[in-house]
Amino acid sequence: MKNNIPISWLLSQPEPWVRYRTRIDLLNIPKNDPQVIADRAALISHPAVKNLIARASEWPNYPLKRHNDANHPLHTLGVLADFGLTLEDPGISQLVEKVTAHRSPQGFLQTLLHVSPQYGGSEEPKWSWMLCDLPLVLHALLAFGLNDQSLLEINRTHLLSLAREIGWPCACDPAWQGFRGPGRKDDPCPYATLICLSVFSLLPETHARPEVQAGVEMLLNHWALRKERKYYLFGMGTDFSKLKYPLIWYDLLHVLNVLSRFQFAQTDPRLYEIANLLSSQQDADGLFTPTSVWMAWKGWDFAQKKAPSAWLTFSAHRVLKTFS
Secondary structure, eight states, X not given: OOOOOOHHHHHTOSOHHHHHHIIIIISOOOTTSHHHHHHHHHHHHOHHHHHXXXXXXXXXXXXXXXXXXXXXXXXXXXXXXXXXXXXXXXXXXXXXXXXXSOBOTTOOBOEEEOOOGGGTOOSSOEEEOBTTTHHHHHHHHXXXXXXXXXXXXXXXXXXXXXXXXXXXXXXXXXXSTTOOOSXXXXXXXXXXXXXXXXXXXXXXXXXXXXXXXXXXXXHHHHHHTTTTOOBTTBOOSHHHHSOOSSOOSSSHHHHHHHHTTOGGGTTOHHHHHHHXXXXXXXXXXXXXXOSSOOGGGBTBTTSOSSSOOHHHHHHHHHHHGGGO
């Protein structure tokens, strides 16, 4: 597998999040290194990052109508976590307070959702949860370093309780009577499975659990059957193979980013095939250029298709490093 990591190029980039994560994740430099400290300080004070924190802090901002709404704060949380922000950074603890303020009587994290009556919803938005938003929130909270063990355990246990032997199906708050995603009732939902696994990927003590291993197997089996099967309209074809950031939907980089964190999956030939597909998209210098973009992120280097993206290049090599 080709994995020509352009370290010098990455460290020469103006974006401090690229330099910081390159030193941490690709070079394994300790966080107390002076250059790492300097890059992290530049990251925290960067106007673009401050704007992201302000944007996310408008939580919930507006009711979520579709889960691939790239403009929603739900997905800004994931980018901030990916850049390496934590509760110790300005604005993050206040953001986390807002995100955790709404919980169901059982303690499950909620998002302001609007489901049309024709899909089993109501005219007015509700604070509620679905299996295509709760794991995204929980993943960000874990990455930020939240230490509220009661909240984390309640939601972690809840996610595990929803798993089946074939992965995670479509699931939501029972208050949404009549709602179900556009797939067969007995099928797993690839997207729900992916983002549930993203949570457990950050919890190594859960990696041996049968629910987690079944979820990983579901996604790997989907790859093996990609020419034959779609689940809940999610396939692994041309659109899946495009390089895109942020990691919002069901696509190549998102799947690899999650599955590569499970040591037991790293030697699976199916995962190696998916990694080869990613590797094949780098140029002779080891650089990656986006082949699809979220227009809500216009202005960021990963939201254009004309030139290599430093952050996308870093993100791809962070995954490919697992297989080298």
